[in-house]
Structure formats: C-alpha cells, structure tokens
Amino acid sequence: MTAFPDLIAFQRDTEALAQVMGRLGWDQETMMPRGAAEQRADEMAALEGVLHARRTDPRLADWLDRADAPDAEGARMLALIRRAHARATCIPARLAAEIARLTSLSQGIWAEARARDEVDHFLPTLRQVVMLKREAAQALCEGTEAATAYDALLEEYEPETTAEEIAAIFDRMRPRLVALRDRILGSGRIVAPLKGEFPQDGQLRLARKMAEAFGYDFTRGRLDLAVHPFSSGSGADVRITTRVVEADPFNCLYSTIHETGHACYEQNIAPAFALTVLGQGVSMGVHESQSRIYENQLGRSAPFTGWIFRQMQAEFGSFGIETPEEFHATVNRVQPGFIRTEADEVHYNLHIMMRFDLERDLVSGALDVADLEEAWNDRFLADFGVAVDRPAHGLLQDVHWSVGLFGYFPTYSLGNVYAGCLMAALRRDVPDLDARLARGDTAAATGWLRERLQQHGGLYAPREVIARATGAAPDEGPLLDYLDAKFGAIYGL
Incomplete structure (x- = not known):
C-alpha cells in the first residue's frame, strides 16, 4: 500500500540532489575561481557517486514491482523512473563517478585550449572522455533495448528516437x-x-x-x-x-x-x-x-x-x-x-x-x-x-x-x-x-x-x-x- 508514496518520496530527494549538482555546474561556468577546477571535479565525482547509488538502490526495483499508480500522472512517473533505473543499473558506480570527475576537468581544459587555439592541449583529455562514453554506451547496449552504442547515448536526450x-x-x-x-x-x-x-x-x-x-x-x-x-x-x-x-x-x-x-x-x-x-x-x-x-x-x-x-x-x-x-x-x-x-x-x-x-x-x-x-x-x-x-x-x-x-x-x-x-x-x-x-x-x-x-x-x-x-x-x-x-x-x- 505504501510502495508508490515511498518511491515518490525517495525520488523527490534524488531530484533535489540532482538540482544541487546542476547548481555546481552552473557555478563552474560562471563564478568558480579557476584554481578550484580540480577540487570541483572531486566534488562532482562524489556527488555523482551519491546520485548513482540512489538511482541504483535495490529498494527501487522492489517499489517499482509493488507500486500501483493512482492515476495517469502516476503511471507516467513509474514509467520514467523505471526507465532511468534500468539505465542507471547498467553503468558501474566507478564509471559514473569517473565520467563526472573527468568531464568536470575537461570543461576547463577545453576552455583553455579554445582560448589558446591549441587543439593538442585538448585532444588527450577528449580521448579519455570518448573512451569512457564508449564504455558507458556499450554497457547500456547490453542492458537495454538500444540497437547501437550511439542510440544508447541518444536515448538520454531524446527518448524513443533512433539515429x-x-x-x-x-x-x-x-x-x-x-x-x-x-x-x-x-x-x-x-x-x-x-x-x-x-x-x-x-x-x-x-x-x-x-x-x-x-x-x-x-x-x-x-x-x-x-x-x-x-x-x-x-x-x-x-x-x-x-x-x-x-x-x-x-x-x-x-x-x-x-x-x-x-x-x-x-x-x-x-x-x-x-x-x-x-x-x-x-x-x-x-x-x-x-x-x-x-x-x-x-x-x-x-x-x-x-x-x-x-x-x-x-x-x-x-x-x-x-x-x-x-x-x-x-x-x-x-x-x-x-x-x-x-x-x-x-x-x-x-x-x-x-x-x-x-x-x-x-x-x-x-x-x-x-x-x-x-x-x-x-x-x-x-x-x-x-x-x-x-x-x-x-x-x-x-x-x-x-x-x-x-x-x-x-x-x-x-x-x-x-x-x-x-x-x-x-x-x-x-x-x-x-x-x-x-x-x-x-x-x-x-x-x-x-x-x-x-x-x-x-x-x-x-x-x-x-x-x-x-x-x-x-x-x-x-x-x-x-x-x-x-x-x-x-x-x-
């Protein structure tokens, strides 16, 4: 009887933490001092670890199995949470945190390379980002219905659409x-x-x-x-x-x-x-x-x-x-x-x-x-x-x-x-x-x-x-x- 409200209450805190992470990203691009880049990368990785743990929490699967939606809005919530949970459980916690850490650092390296007009300053980091995203895409392909690695990544931004x-x-x-x-x-x-x-x-x-x-x-x-x-x-x-x-x-x-x-x-x-x-x-x-x-x-x-x-x-x-x-x-x-x-x-x-x-x-x-x-x-x-x-x-x-x-x-x-x-x-x-x-x-x-x-x-x-x-x-x-x-x-x- 309490599965649906318990699930929604848990999800509410997850959404709130995701907003906090978004605010850290906003600060990094607007207000953050340049010298804070490495520490911010560690902060982003730590918070991503917390979020990933919540998105893969074993209780989610149990709640999703037992929850009855009270209405059409509730049914849509269950569908979206189920999809997000399925995607999150495909990605190892180590990989999720490393992507968050590296992309936080990479953003600053890209900005420096752009200002200096030096591609070689950025390419080694971009190579690491690409390798991590390929690994994530492959994991998603193995755990979801995505036909290709690119489709697995596209689903994050435009659900129900293929390349x-x-x-x-x-x-x-x-x-x-x-x-x-x-x-x-x-x-x-x-x-x-x-x-x-x-x-x-x-x-x-x-x-x-x-x-x-x-x-x-x-x-x-x-x-x-x-x-x-x-x-x-x-x-x-x-x-x-x-x-x-x-x-x-x-x-x-x-x-x-x-x-x-x-x-x-x-x-x-x-x-x-x-x-x-x-x-x-x-x-x-x-x-x-x-x-x-x-x-x-x-x-x-x-x-x-x-x-x-x-x-x-x-x-x-x-x-x-x-x-x-x-x-x-x-x-x-x-x-x-x-x-x-x-x-x-x-x-x-x-x-x-x-x-x-x-x-x-x-x-x-x-x-x-x-x-x-x-x-x-x-x-x-x-x-x-x-x-x-x-x-x-x-x-x-x-x-x-x-x-x-x-x-x-x-x-x-x-x-x-x-x-x-x-x-x-x-x-x-x-x-x-x-x-x-x-x-x-x-x-x-x-x-x-x-x-x-x-x-x-x-x-x-x-x-x-x-x-x-x-x-x-x-x-x-x-x-x-x-x-x-x-x-x-x-x-x-």
Missing part, C-alpha cells in the same frame, strides 16, 4: 536547405552586416529587457555571463547566461532570447510536478523547440525585429541602419560562417548534420580522436565551401564533447523541426500574432506555448506532446516551408 530515424529526417532536409542556400547566395542581394561598437552595459540592459519581454521570471532566475551560453535548473530556480561581443550585439540578444526559451519551459511546468520526474522538459528536442521558436520564429520575425530596432536605437542611438526593414534583413543575414551558435537559420541545421555524423563515428570507433580535427575541417569545407581558419572556429568551438554530451547535437535540429510545427499551429490559433509582436508583446504566443506544451513537463513523450499541441504528428515540412517563405521574401527569390 536511423534522425538520419532519415536529415536526408530529407538537406536537399531543400542546400537549394535554398544556393538560391540566396546566388540572388545578388547584398545584406550588410551590423557595424559599430555596442558597450557591454547597454547590451546587458537590452538582454534583460528581451528576457522580460518573453516572460522570464527574474524572481526565480538570474542572468549571468558565460563562455558558452546555457540555461540551468528547473522549478523555482532557473538560471540563464549569455555572452557579450561589443561589435556584435545580436550575439548577446539572441543568445539571451534562446536561453529564455529553455528557461521559460522549466519555469512554466505545473508546480505540482516540482522535484518529480515530470518536473522538467521531456527531451532536449522539445526543449530546443522552445528556445528556437522564441529566438527565431518569434524573435527574428519582421514585427518583433521592428520592436528590437526601436529598443536598440533608444539604447545606442544611431548605428547605421535606417529602417526596420533593413534591420530585419540584417538580423536574418545569410552567410556561411564558422560558428554554429551564430549561424543563420538556413545554415544552422547543416552545422548540426556535420556534428551528428562525426560524433556517431567517434562513438562507433570509425573515427579516432587523433583524426577528428582533419575530419572536421574536411567536412566543413565540403559542406560550407570555406576552409576553417583556426581551431576556435572549428573543432574547439563547442563545449558539448568536452562534457561528454554525445547524442545531444541532433536534438538541436529536432527542436527546429518541432518549432516549425508549433509555429504553424500558433499562427493558426493566434491570427493577430504579428500585430502583437510589433508592440513587443509576446504574451499570446508564450501563453499558447505554456498551455499547449510547457506546463506538461515530462507528462507526455516527446513526439506526443508536439502532436497534442499542434494536432498533427511532427515532420520537417512546416520548418522548410517557413524557411523558404521567410528568406524568399528577404532575398527576393
């Missing part, structure tokens, strides 16, 4: 993306980049205004600076970070809007789900759908960029762009570039497809870490027609592999696909959306997302929550149609 399914989506997307890019670059239309100096204080004031405009609750969060922007936490403590380049305010503003999308998803989950397995985003693909729809379909739309244009004029004065239409084109300027996080919407998914292929080969052993930089540079030249000029613009640009996030990258493009579906349904249901956005009013859009998707947290499977929100199974068509229409108008195609 084969993602590859098929990418194969369908690539021809239309490449064709659109070629038409844009061959159009003869030149969109000038933004030029000037935009002081950090002004950028951060505008960044805070952007977050507030999209509904971020600063009484339950904060905005800080980080090398690689991210969002952290859930429930009553959800933090975001951004970065500042004084010659490129779009980097700061749109990183902030992007992370606000992630944070609002977490802040808007039903309070009753707090510190349960339902109290967080259901997958990284769904999570990314929120950050991308905030950043791109809403934040880079013509009506909303008109509002941003006025805010930037008020903050910085004249900066060489005279009209909202010109500003909208500049915000959405299409040009091959090295950096994924700065890529326009046409090129972005091509960056992800490249990383997806490379990391699958790393996990399978088809690609050795020693050959990764050459493979990256060759593939980038083939896909983008530009030779990588320095490691910080190539292999060293992303933090993900340094912290062991293999299987994470494809969820960015899945998020774009989901966002395309959501935006089509949002426009159908909110006919005056553009008039609202032109006033800087996102309430109708963010309210629709909160009610249709965000409040549910982990209650529904990833594709199910998108289908429930939109009324149709997700597919890439709406995203590609949106890109064709938007950039066709900007570039006169």
Whole structure:
C-alpha cells in the first residue's frame, strides 16, 4: 500500500540532489575561481557517486514491482523512473563517478585550449572522455533495448528516437536547405552586416529587457555571463547566461532570447510536478523547440525585429541602419560562417548534420580522436565551401564533447523541426500574432506555448506532446516551408 508514496518520496530527494549538482555546474561556468577546477571535479565525482547509488538502490526495483499508480500522472512517473533505473543499473558506480570527475576537468581544459587555439592541449583529455562514453554506451547496449552504442547515448536526450530515424529526417532536409542556400547566395542581394561598437552595459540592459519581454521570471532566475551560453535548473530556480561581443550585439540578444526559451519551459511546468520526474522538459528536442521558436520564429520575425530596432536605437542611438526593414534583413543575414551558435537559420541545421555524423563515428570507433580535427575541417569545407581558419572556429568551438554530451547535437535540429510545427499551429490559433509582436508583446504566443506544451513537463513523450499541441504528428515540412517563405521574401527569390 505504501510502495508508490515511498518511491515518490525517495525520488523527490534524488531530484533535489540532482538540482544541487546542476547548481555546481552552473557555478563552474560562471563564478568558480579557476584554481578550484580540480577540487570541483572531486566534488562532482562524489556527488555523482551519491546520485548513482540512489538511482541504483535495490529498494527501487522492489517499489517499482509493488507500486500501483493512482492515476495517469502516476503511471507516467513509474514509467520514467523505471526507465532511468534500468539505465542507471547498467553503468558501474566507478564509471559514473569517473565520467563526472573527468568531464568536470575537461570543461576547463577545453576552455583553455579554445582560448589558446591549441587543439593538442585538448585532444588527450577528449580521448579519455570518448573512451569512457564508449564504455558507458556499450554497457547500456547490453542492458537495454538500444540497437547501437550511439542510440544508447541518444536515448538520454531524446527518448524513443533512433539515429536511423534522425538520419532519415536529415536526408530529407538537406536537399531543400542546400537549394535554398544556393538560391540566396546566388540572388545578388547584398545584406550588410551590423557595424559599430555596442558597450557591454547597454547590451546587458537590452538582454534583460528581451528576457522580460518573453516572460522570464527574474524572481526565480538570474542572468549571468558565460563562455558558452546555457540555461540551468528547473522549478523555482532557473538560471540563464549569455555572452557579450561589443561589435556584435545580436550575439548577446539572441543568445539571451534562446536561453529564455529553455528557461521559460522549466519555469512554466505545473508546480505540482516540482522535484518529480515530470518536473522538467521531456527531451532536449522539445526543449530546443522552445528556445528556437522564441529566438527565431518569434524573435527574428519582421514585427518583433521592428520592436528590437526601436529598443536598440533608444539604447545606442544611431548605428547605421535606417529602417526596420533593413534591420530585419540584417538580423536574418545569410552567410556561411564558422560558428554554429551564430549561424543563420538556413545554415544552422547543416552545422548540426556535420556534428551528428562525426560524433556517431567517434562513438562507433570509425573515427579516432587523433583524426577528428582533419575530419572536421574536411567536412566543413565540403559542406560550407570555406576552409576553417583556426581551431576556435572549428573543432574547439563547442563545449558539448568536452562534457561528454554525445547524442545531444541532433536534438538541436529536432527542436527546429518541432518549432516549425508549433509555429504553424500558433499562427493558426493566434491570427493577430504579428500585430502583437510589433508592440513587443509576446504574451499570446508564450501563453499558447505554456498551455499547449510547457506546463506538461515530462507528462507526455516527446513526439506526443508536439502532436497534442499542434494536432498533427511532427515532420520537417512546416520548418522548410517557413524557411523558404521567410528568406524568399528577404532575398527576393
């Protein structure tokens, strides 16, 4: 009779400890003194040991066998706890702690290598990370239904999806993306980049205004600076970070809007789900759908960029762009570039497809870490027609592999696909959306997302929550149609 409440009470403490570990990660990327790296690695390893012991506690199996769910929410909790328990019991405690320790150290080594533009400073550590993740993937393959080592890692970020399914989506997307890019670059239309100096204080004031405009609750969060922007936490403590380049305010503003999308998803989950397995985003693909729809379909739309244009004029004065239409084109300027996080919407998914292929080969052993930089540079030249000029613009640009996030990258493009579906349904249901956005009013859009998707947290499977929100199974068509229409108008195609 007490199995279900005992299980949920135990799980609540596990979720709370996981939030503490997340806060340590946030501190490491924002506030931690550089000299604390080795001690923090030991702290992370120790806490991971505690969490792993709880996630593999023999009582969990007993409770799961005896627990009767009181309702549909309870049944979903049992399913998610059962899946997490099965995965955790595949991984030896020694391996879980070592991955936590090494990836904590690796993050700092990656940051140093990136700052110094020295790949060789990072590759020995990356090799160790890859070896540990291969070991974990193999253990998961042996103990779960994962068909491949990569699928076993992907399951952590996008449940119920396989690499084969993602590859098929990418194969369908690539021809239309490449064709659109070629038409844009061959159009003869030149969109000038933004030029000037935009002081950090002004950028951060505008960044805070952007977050507030999209509904971020600063009484339950904060905005800080980080090398690689991210969002952290859930429930009553959800933090975001951004970065500042004084010659490129779009980097700061749109990183902030992007992370606000992630944070609002977490802040808007039903309070009753707090510190349960339902109290967080259901997958990284769904999570990314929120950050991308905030950043791109809403934040880079013509009506909303008109509002941003006025805010930037008020903050910085004249900066060489005279009209909202010109500003909208500049915000959405299409040009091959090295950096994924700065890529326009046409090129972005091509960056992800490249990383997806490379990391699958790393996990399978088809690609050795020693050959990764050459493979990256060759593939980038083939896909983008530009030779990588320095490691910080190539292999060293992303933090993900340094912290062991293999299987994470494809969820960015899945998020774009989901966002395309959501935006089509949002426009159908909110006919005056553009008039609202032109006033800087996102309430109708963010309210629709909160009610249709965000409040549910982990209650529904990833594709199910998108289908429930939109009324149709997700597919890439709406995203590609949106890109064709938007950039066709900007570039006169």
